[in-house]
Amino acid sequence: MTRAVIFDLDGTLIDSAPDIHAAANRLMAAHGFAGFTPEETRAFIGHGVPHFIACCLRARDADATGDLHRQLVGEFEAGYKTAVWLTEVYPGVADALERLAGMGFALGICTNKPVAPARAVLAHLGLDVFFSVVIGGDSCPARKPDPAPLTAAVTGLGATRVLYVGDSEIDAETSVRAGLPFALYTQGYRKTPVAEIPHQTAFSDFDALPDFAAGLLP
Structure with a gap:
């Protein structure tokens, strides 16, 4: 057995919260949104990338269900593969x-x-x-x-x-x-x-x- x-x-x-925080802030800045504190992004962690990005968008009063959400999920996942240094x-x-x-x-x-x-x-x-x-x-x-x-x-x-x-x-x-x-x-x-x-x-x-x-x- x-x-x-x-x-x-x-x-x-x-x-991994520091890497996730840095990756999220890079992504948000690239799309014209204000960044987050480490405590904010840490609170979003746990349910997977789509949920994480939805939390980020909702926190900035943006649509968390449509095309922007899908785009940001894809971009975040692409950059996430190398988010290891912190x-x-x-x-x-x-x-x-x-x-x-x-x-x-x-x-x-x-x-x-x-x-x-x-x-x-x-x-x-x-x-x-x-x-x-x-x-x-x-x-x-x-x-x-x-x-x-x-x-x-x-x-x-x-x-x-x-x-x-x-x-x-x-x-x-x-x-x-x-x-x-x-x-x-x-x-x-x-x-x-x-x-x-x-x-x-x-x-x-x-x-x-x-x-x-x-x-x-x-």
Whole structure:
């Protein structure tokens, strides 16, 4: 029976908010809109690029459903593939991944970030070697919190016992809908108090994750 740990990406393994903020402001400026603060763009993260761009447009009183939205989504996704230079790995992530792999866990990614930028940033940060399966926001017809992407990651890993790790309400809902236990990383992009998010464990230090996973999935 294969044990696996599947991770969200932005806000869970990596702090990509600075790159996303910079890319959004470049795009908005190119179309004559005022930029955003880092806190504003951080609040838009989590549901995938179309939702993110819709939030940006609504915040500037622009149409978030028509041709402009489609154009900006395409332009953002094109530039997003190289938006890696301001992104950092959260402390302890690499060591935790090495420990989990050494304990025999299969490792995967399930993120609402498009799969090409997800793979690009993983490679840039040297984390790609850990993950045999990467499911992005455009890998399935639906995005999280629909459980289909997470189920696809589970199937791709051939796993029978799985822990999902994420940082947000979206990740928690996805895990619940997929019927999987959830570990909440509390230093990411969540907008809700920890106590109000369904989880089996909450942690702020990645050093704690391998032991929890081993205890949950012996």
